Amino acid sequence: MDLKLFFNEAVKRGLVQLVRRKIYYIMMVVAPLLCSLFLLSLMDGGSVTRVPVGVVDLDQSSLSRNIERNLAAMQGVHIIKHYDTYASAEAAVQSGEILGFFLMPADLERSALNAESPKVSYYINYAYFSPASSQYRGFKTVSVLANGGIVKTVLDATGLVDGETVSNVLQPIASHAHALNNPWANYSYYLNASFVPCFLALFILLITSFSIGAELKYGTCREWISSAGGSMGFAIFGKMWPHTLIFTITGWTIQLIMYRIYGMPLNCNPWNMIIAMFLFVLANQAFALLMMCIVPNFRYGATLCSLFGMLSFSFCAFSIPSETLYPWINALGHIMPVRYYFLLSIDQALNGIDLYYSRVYYAALIVYPLLPLPLLGRLKHECLNPIYI
């Protein structure tokens, strides 16, 4: 009987706290949704096209103009200016006006027809990675085409081979790259599969540590425990479950936006991801709770949580393959729930393979809520014997 009363009291207190502080509305619903929409709408284009580049044509021949026309037809680059010299083009790259340029040397046509192997070169600013690869693709294709065009003319003229085999001689081996389940190499589909959940994880970590830490800071933790009848379990449950509910709904909304509005690949049974989101929210709450149990102090606990939350964007191997990272950083990445959610979403949402292969990731997410249990006593002790700073 008493148990039920205390349980109700704990839940009621948790709810009232939630609705009285503006920070909860903003950080649990508004900010995660806005951040997700920000990333998704920022990269809505999918792949980087029309990178501003320049052309330095020192030859001014029909061949060089032909090459330039081909370049202008490329999707990845957009010629915005012509430069007379290498130096002026390089200066434009330095000032950020263009991100690269294509240089055709003087006497290009004459040397080519004399078989003197002239060299065209393309200069790419590698300070910006994704436009660099768009440029590389465009420049490289144009150079290969230019060479092919000349060779084809020469071969045709010699009459050694007939027209049909000319292209086979030019390209005896053709490689076909199949980008599985993301054939457009869509940058948004790739990056947002990890960054959007990572944002949500950051908010869960911050809010969980904040709500527990605030009790410690304002010296209200004694009332917190006593309202739950001295049971740490009830106290935590009463505080946490409204968060779980709200974050899960926010998470599902984000999934809806990702998979249904922005059309990111969802090749598995949708329930696999829906359940994963619930487990993900729980796992992150548990992670923050664990941090607060280890460091039962508002400032240090919250600092630790936000440190991990911010760094997980980098050390969870979203953009660098995990095997490339230093082993100890890779290991550190594996303590974050978002790492498992990310791997799971590649397996399920992107590749749609059997659940069997993702069993470890689901299991990891399920294990997180058990981790803080042995340490709850430590937090309770700290709450009942607070040190006022």
Added chain:
Amino acid sequence: MIIKNITQWFHDLAHVWVRECWLVLHEKGAIIFFFVLCAIYPLLYATIYNPEIVRDVTVVVVDDDRSQESRELCRQLDATPEVCVVAYAADMQEARRMMNEKRCYGIVHVPREYSTSLSRVEKADIDVYCDMGVLLRYKQIVTAVTNVQQHLTSEIQAAKMAAVTTAGAIIESEEVPLGNTAMGLASAVLPCILMLVLQQSMLLGIGTLHGGSRERRLANRGHDPMEVPAGVTSTVIGKALCYVFMYAIPMVYVLYLVPKFFDFPQNGRLLEVLTFTIPFLLASAMLGQVLKIFVNDRESAFIALAFTSVIFVFLTGISWPRCAMNSFWLAMGNMIPSTWAANGYISLQTGGATLRQVEINYWMLWLLVILYFVLACIVEYYLCRPRWRRMRHYAKRDAGALMREEYRRQAVDILE
């Protein structure tokens, strides 16, 4: 009279500056953000990205041809720095299973007719299947396969058409990387992150100081014993100058020494870099005094401001380039000091530009200083000061009112 006002203004300014410096050095949170964070974060990020280049992405080969030519292809593939052939699979099923088990991230399939096609001067196809979970792996696999393909092509052509062409291509082509000549990942990402660290740590520190001031008011019936009675402009400018002053050492450390430690591109001249950074720090200090309005206590600075770092990083265009952003996000990016600062710093430090070449960024930063100075004055005059007046007003009527309100928000009252 005017002269007296002016001297008074400068007197206030100096007073605010001295007091704020004292506060910064006596507030643990501010010290952590201003100095410790600036000292540690760049090292952490640099260490994470330090491997720079992705090598040896694991692939398996399904060789249905089993000929000398197909083995040569696989040998050359394995010899590239980008990929590493970990196994031969009997068929596509087995290869697929290995991919699902994450033992490889790519499958190279050589069809049965490969060598026959080559000898018949027909087109020989090879298929490459890549996992798209991490884009860099895909990029490395494709690069390796393309390079091997081109190398084999020129070998074959040289053998078949020695009569026509001398050595491979008639028009040769070459790629020349500019700025980040090693094409390293850390060298590309870090300069941007370094600027962001300066800006975000300053925003967080200013938020913490503001939270501290509010907490002192809670405890002192709405009065902050540390407050200097001064006008709005002298308060805002005095505080901003104090923050910029505090960053004198972190600035040199983050922008000059850290690139030295990790051997990032260092083509900038120190004096120009520092000249460029001054308006940036000033703009950040002003922006911080605008955003501090969202911070209520020392600890919520983190919650209210930490996540903006990721957004600001994306707005600089280091990941998704600015040339591909829509005009709304471009405009948003233009409003943030770090956008101009990071791109300018990349030009200076990585590209070796002179200050004159990035003068647009430089003057835009000064424009932002003015913009956020005006906004900071508005925040101070119309939001902060009336709020403090209200606090004093309530406290005068009922001494416990302020603390009771804090407890009410913690839901302690429902127990009574």
